[in-house]
Amino acid sequence: MKATYDKDADVLLIKLSNNKPEYGEDIGEGIIVHFDKNKTPVEIEILKAKKYLANWLEQALEIA
Numbered sequence: 688m689k690a691t692y693d694k695d696a697d698v699l700l701i702k703l704s705n706n707k708p709e710y711g712e713d714i715g716e717g718i719i720v721h722f723d724k725n726k727t728p729v730e731i732e733i734l735k736a737k738k739y740l741a742n743w744l745e746q747a748l749e750i751a
Contacts, residue, residue, distance in 0.1 A: 699736035
């Protein structure tokens, strides 16, 4: 697994495998899951990553 962040676009890309993505599905709230030809998830793309991750971290810390 490898993650890269594009600060200009505010996009976090998490690569789950080296397989080539064939298509993506928007699962809501700016999260797109990319699948290979076998319908296996290969990437997760998070748009507006700063806002999403700040909200996620805030919720995670409230639970702890």
